[in-house]
Amino acid sequence: MQEIQDSLALNETVNQVLTKEVSIYDMITQGGTFGVIIMIVLFLLFVAAIYLFIERFLTIKRSSQIDENFIHHIKDFVYDNKIESAVELCRRTNSPEARMIQKGLQRIGRPLKEISDAIENTGRLEVYKLEKNINYLATIAGAAPMIGFLGTVIGMIMAFMEIANTEGQVDPKLLSSGIYVAMLTTAAGLVVGILAYLFYNFLVMKVDKSVHSMESSVTDFLDLLNKPVVK
Missing domain, CATH: 1.25.40 (Serine Threonine Protein Phosphatase 5, Tetratricopeptide repeat)
Incomplete structure (x- = not known):
């Protein structure tokens, strides 16, 4: 009988998730205090990645205009x-x-x-x-998924703690907080990490292009000094 009740409760929870429109704010806050902290950290990393990319992109673009x-x-x-x-x-x-x-x-x-x-x-x-500062993007690209994974581990620990505290009487509602933390932080960490990784490689490509232009101009100048002056 208890198994039937648990099954019905689980089905009801799934139906609520499928039919209810959940905002991003709701998803974050339902993850509990720890989930909110992890999401704030990831959001700050996301803002930092955007700022670094725009600042470096504009700097490199200005330097390449000659x-x-x-x-x-x-x-x-x-x-x-x-x-x-x-x-x-x-x-x-x-x-x-x-x-x-x-x-x-x-x-x-x-x-x-x-x-x-x-x-x-x-x-x-x-x-x-x-x-300058491009390496910070590489750091964010590596750190963000790890922070998200940390949220996953903590979320699963919270879920198993709920199972232990209920002495086997699993209530899906009690597990939702830990599962939210586990899934949401992982997804957010991957999104931030992927964006930072793409930003980093794009800027490295732009720097390489600028360096090639610098080498070409310097080579022309040194060749000029090696040529005899013809009047």
Whole structure:
């Protein structure tokens, strides 16, 4: 008889879940205090991931915008021995390539190896600026699913504790809180982790593209210094 009552209660609970429209707020709050805490942490990680992505994306986009004729103007100034004019053009151009070439221009007259080393050191600083805070996205991508999984483990512990406290008389309503925590935090953690992972890889791709552009411009500049000046 008890088994029939439990079965009927379970069916009634399932029907309520299927027929009742449950808001996101209801889903979060029904997970209990621990579920709310986990969801708040995941929400903060989600906001952080969005902020980091937008901030880095705009920074990388600004740094990659450069006049296609920039290197040609530099070549003309160098051929005409107007080094100061070339340096001034670099100062007015806000880009990693311009700052790297400016460092090389300021060392013209010294050995080519010294010029190349100065440009390379400046390039490392520029790449660091582009990659700044991107690793936080990788951390969020790894941490969010783990936090969600922690919620799953705690939720299942809560469910089994309810079973133990009822001495085998399982009431589906008593288990709902633990099950909410287990399922909801797992889903939320995966969503945040996947988004952060996609953001991270997209930004890495953009940085690689910018680095390739920087290397191309610097190579053209060093080739310029190796060519004899023809007048």
